[in-house]
Amino acid sequence: MEIGLYHYLTLSVILFAIGMTGVLIRRSVLSMLLSIEILFNSINLAALAFNRFLYPATVTGHVFVIFIITIAAAEAAVALAIVMIVYKNFRSLEVEGLTSLKR
Amino acid sequence: MAHALMFYLFAALAIAASLAVILHRNIFKSATFLAGMLFCLAALFVLLDAEFIAVVQVLIYIGAITILIVFAIMLTTKINDEHKEQFNSQKFLAPILALGLLGLILTIVVKIQWTTAEISPVPSDILGLIGTALLSDFIFPFDVVSILLLVALIGATYIAKQEDRKPLVTEVDETGEHGDGKVKHALHAEEVEH
8 A cells, every 4th residue: 555645644643642641641841841842743744744745846844844843942942941940949840749839 | 665664664663662752761761762753753754755854853853852851851850760650640531532632633634535646756956945935935934933042042041040049949858749738938938037
């Protein structure tokens, strides 16, 4: 069977579900960040598959993916700075412990 | 045929690596599996005739973002963290929810008739097309992303460099439990000292 758009979209959706599960079930902030990277990459795969199989003469999907990667880099930098501050203040990275705003 | 073989190989590797990322107890190994998963996706991008994106993926994702995360892991995680409970109370509910979402989106994907009757070849100078698109059609998003990167750089530096400030909370109970009331607030104590 020829590998087509369906195969890539299926893989993308499976990766998205795995990443979403990871964001929901992990307790550590860093593990959630890793899962968010999985989410970003499943979206990249879907964008490139659409670009390749539906509009191969254009590069709109490529440009979208470049923007997503750039924003993922910015997000990682800011998130890791926040992680450092959280760890310095709380000595822990578990999201259940970060409840200062509740009081 | 070779295309199908490569697709199934890297797809299986990507799914296995991402499952290892979310399930492994050692977060450092999770980050290593994330690098492997990103590499599998770069290979899939090559199969999709997006070689430039594949190179960008290896350079920026594996070379920069994963290394950044590994630095953060080394700076923050203790050795015995992997013996703690890694998953929260949603660990049985969340996979069900994710499977439901998976089934929903897959139903939509399969039902839609995408017009992929004939697959035309990609243009030869795809890199030139990307450059032209970035500086003509996408010039405004390009500028916005540039400003966003600058702001993120300054913001990350500002947030991470807070050595001269007093920490909000100084002491945490050493038992590893982080329930309510075990995190002491030191704000008032510091104010009293002053």
